[in-house]
Amino acid sequence: MSLDVTLQTDPGVILHDPVDEARRQVEICNACRYCEGFCSVFPAITRDKVFADGDITQLANLCHNCRGCYYACQYTAPHEFDLNLPAALAEARAESWERLAWPGGIAQMFQRHGTALAAALVTGFALMILAISALPGGGEGFYAWIGHTAMVAIFLPAFVLPLATLVVSLRRYWAEVGGTRITLADLHAAAISAGRMKNLDGGQGQGCNFEEGERFTNERRYAHQAVLWGFLLCFGATAAGTILHYVFDSPAPYGFFSVPKLLGVPGGILLVIGCAGMLVLKSRSDPALGTPGRGSGEWAFVWLLGLVGLSGLLLYWLRDSVLTGPMLALHLGSVLTFFLVTPYSKMAHGFYRFAALVREAQAKDGR
Known part of the structure; x- marks a missing residue:
């Protein structure tokens, strides 16, 4: 040809x-x-x-x-x-x-120095949590180490502020790509494509060539699905715990057959499996086909997300042991770091990519 x-x-x-x-x-x-x-x-x-x-x-x-x-x-x-x-x-x-991230400059710094930055933040926040847990307190389960009020004071801003910055960034993206008013049909089409990872099936279902070489494989698709559904289950577990605490006056700790645990434990397992798979696949891939100069940020995002899942599982397994305090500090430190760097790490790509799928649904309709 x-x-x-x-x-x-x-x-x-x-x-x-x-x-x-x-x-x-x-x-x-x-x-x-x-x-x-x-x-x-x-x-x-x-x-x-x-x-x-x-x-x-x-x-x-x-x-x-x-x-x-x-x-x-x-x-x-x-x-x-x-x-x-x-x-x-x-x-x-x-x-x-x-370019679209807000405030500017932070995303570029994380993409180029993400591994060192994430490691420093996890360590610093873990030490901060350990210091707080040394203060006199009261409560059951993990609240014996850090009180509920302190947890809310730390994590509510760490969740809301990055979310607000993402909203600003996505509004900039939507204006740049010429997006129009979003309908339920647009969201449905994008959700189906994202949930099935349709664009990772190679067009014929045989998979893609992410690994170095011409071998078709669905491994990357499965790893992404494990991460996606693991993250959603963990988020659902947190949301369920919040509802139980504030609506039903049922604070933690919760038993294994409670909704937070039934969602969180499988979610953590899927996160660990998916992130481990992505790290293995990334190590086999050809860097010349990826993003030059951003490898540190990409690696940092995957291991940080995997650390959130792994430390959460270990924390549940080691509960009521002498390692509870240090493991709680590591888990909360990794979660806090993950929240704060979300708008500037590759986690943001999930939001941008979903927006791109919504815009693609509109374009197919001629809008």
């Missing part, structure tokens, strides 16, 4: 702007269309002939970096077009998170 296409940018010129480079490659893909059935990105490309910056931002966040298009492409290096669409969209995607 040959390709006769006039490029707006000379393919021999090395572009330093990630949006411009992604646009150059998208224009070539739009002329070729060999990968049309791979994921939602390629049908979306065919709807336009000219791509504004907002279009590139939308395509970049719609991409799940499955890398199947790279191994199928006949225009990768050493061809003069030198296509590497997964890397180009990954860099444009990371640039959009950093």
Whole structure:
């Protein structure tokens, strides 16, 4: 197959702007269309002939970096077009998170120094919790170490403020990609796609090529699903505990067959399994197809989320032992760090990607 296409940018010129480079490659893909059935990105490309910056931002966040298009492409290096669409969209995607994040600058710092920053925050917060637990207190279970009032005073702002910053960032994203009024049908279509990880099935259900090489596998899809559902179950456990405490006047601790434990324990297990799988797969993947310069932040996000799940499970297992205090401090320190860095870590990609799926549902309807 040959390709006769006039490029707006000379393919021999090395572009330093990630949006411009992604646009150059998208224009070539739009002329070729060999990968049309791979994921939602390629049908979306065919709807336009000219791509504004907002279009590139939308395509970049719609991409799940499955890398199947790279191994199928006949225009990768050493061809003069030198296509590497997964890397180009990954860099444009990371640039959009950093640029749209509020306040600015923090996301860029975390993406480049995430491992050291996350480790320092977990350690610092854990020591802070240990210091608080040394103060005289009263209560049952974990409240014997840190009182309910102190827990609320620490974690309520740590949850609400990052959520508010995410709302600001997503409003910026929505305006940039030209989003319109969201309907229930849009949300339903996006939720189905996100829940099934449809864009990680390679278009035909055989999986993607995230691991280095051309082997198709669904392992990354399953790992993402474990993380997604594990996180939702843990969030549901926290919400159930809050309702029991404030609505039914039933404070913790709760037994194993209570709603918080029936949701939280399986959720923690899924988080650990999913994060471990993602770390293994990431170690096997080709870094040249990922986001340059952001590896530290990507690794930090995965191990931090896995630490939240693992420390929660260990805390439940070691309850009422001499290790309860230190394990509680480690767990709460990791949870607090996770909350605070969420708008600036790769956790934000979940929110952006869901927004991209909502926008894609609108675009399919011609809006």
